[in-house]
Amino acid sequence: xxxxxxxxxxxxxxxxxxxxxxxxxxxxxxxxxxxxxxxxxxxxxxxxxxxxxxxxxxxxxxxxxxxxxxxxxxxxxxxxxxxxxxxxxxxxxxxxxxxxxxxxxxxxxxxxxxxxxxxxxxxxxxxxxxxxxxxxxxxxxxxxxxxxxx
Amino acid sequence: xxxxxxxxxxxxxxxxxxxxxxxxxxxxxxxxxxxxxxxxxxxxxxxxxxxxxxxxxxxxxxxxxxxxxxxxxxxxxxxxxxxxxxxxxxxxxxxxxxxxxxxxxxxxxxxxxxxxxxxxxxxxxxxxxxxxxxxxxxxxxxxxx
Numbered sequence: 504x505x506x507x508x509x510x511x512x513x514x515x516x517x518x519x520x521x522x523x524x525x526x527x528x529x530x531x532x533x534x535x536x537x538x539x540x541x542x543x544x545x546x547x548x549x550x551x552x553x554x555x556x557x558x559x560x561x562x563x564x565x566x567x568x569x570x571x572x573x574x575x576x577x578x579x580x581x582x583x584x585x586x587x588x589x590x591x592x593x594x595x596x597x598x599x600x601x602x603x604x605x606x607x608x609x610x611x612x613x614x615x616x617x618x619x620x621x622x623x624x625x626x627x628x629x630x631x632x633x634x635x636x637x638x639x640x641x642x643x644x645x646x647x648x649x650x651x652x653x
Numbered sequence: 654x655x656x657x658x659x660x661x662x663x664x665x666x667x668x669x670x671x672x673x674x675x676x677x678x679x680x681x682x683x684x685x686x687x688x689x690x691x692x693x694x695x696x697x698x699x700x701x702x703x704x705x706x707x708x709x710x711x712x713x714x715x716x717x718x719x720x721x722x723x724x725x726x727x728x729x730x731x732x733x734x735x736x737x738x739x740x741x742x743x744x745x746x747x748x749x750x751x752x753x754x755x756x757x758x759x760x761x762x763x764x765x766x767x768x769x770x771x772x773x774x775x776x777x778x779x780x781x782x783x784x785x786x787x788x789x790x791x792x793x794x795x796x797x798x
Contacts, residue, residue: 511754512662600761604661604789609759611750636754 504592505627508613509635515648517601517608521577523642524599524610527569528555533641536560536633554584563587570594583616590626591617610639655740655773656765659785663758665796667751670758671727673792674747677705677719683795684788686710704734713737720744733766740768740776760789 513520523529528548531540540557542548543566554568566584573579576598583593595614602609612635618626642648663670673683678698680687690707692698693716698705701719708714713736721730728748733740745764752759762785768776 508753510752512752600660602660602662
C-alpha cells in the first residue's frame with residue numbers, strides 16, 4: 504500500500520495558514536488542478552462528515568468526505584468516495600505545526616491508498632507532486648499569506 | 654501544568670540530525686550548555702530506562718531518565734529525576750520530522766511540568782530559550798543553517 508508524504512515550511516504564522524487550509528471547500532480558489540468545488544447538501548464546510556464534490560480542469564469529477572477536523576491540533580483527515588483515477592481506500596491527513604523559530608509554519612500532508620498492480624509508483628508521484636506539492640506551492644503564493652513588507 | 658514548546662528547521666536531512674541527537678549520553682557533543690555527561694551503571698545510552706547524569710557549564714548537575722526512544726518516528730522522551738530547578742513532574746520530548754521540500758528537518762522540543770505559579774514564566778522562558786532554542790541554534794550552526 505503506497506504511502507505518500509509531502510511537507511514544507513511556509514513563511515507565515517500558523518494561525519493564518521490554518522485559516523486558509525482548514526477550509527475544506529476552498530481548494531478551487533487556489534489549487535491549479537481544481538476547477539470548481541461545492542459542499543453537498545449545503546452542509547457547513549467544517550461539519551465532520553460533509554462531502555465536497557469538485558471538478559478538475561480536465562473535467563473529471565471527484566467526491567471526498569471530511570472524516571475528522573481539529574482546530575486544536577490544526578489537522579484534518581478525508582477520504583475519496585468517487586474518482587475516475589484508480590485510487591482505492593484513499594485516506595489523507597493534513598497537519599500544521601508552528602515553527603516558533605521565525606514564527607513560521609510546518610505543513611505535513613500524507614495519504615495511503617491502493618492502486619491497480621504496477622501503477623503504485625506512477626500514482627504516488629502524481630498524488631505527491633501534482634496534488635500535494637502543487638497545492639502547497641499555490642497556497643504559499645496567496646496574497647493574503649504574504650508577510651507584511653514582502 | 655506548565656508547557657514549553659519550541660520548534661525550528663535544520664538545513665540537513667532528518668537522518669543526519671537524528672544521528673547527532675539520538676545519543677542520550679551525547680548532549681556535550683552538540684549542546685553548548687552541557688559540559689559533561691555519563692550513563693549511570695554502565696548501561697547503554699539507548700536502553701530505555703537508563704539514567705544520564707550530566708553537568709551544565711554553570712556547574713548545575715542534573716539526572717534524567719530515558720522514557721522512550723524511537724528510531725522509526727525519531728523522537729526521544731525523558732523525565733527529570735534531580736535538578737536545581739524548582740519544578741516537578743518534568744517530561745520532555747525531542748522530535749524530528751522530515752521536511753520533504755528541500756530535504757530539511759522540522760525539529761520540536763517540548764516539555765510539561767509542575768511548578769509554583771510565580772516561577773512559571775521564568776522557567777518557561779529559561780527552558781525554552783536557553784535549553785531548547787539554544788540547542789537548536791547550535792544544530793543550525795553545525796549543519797550550516
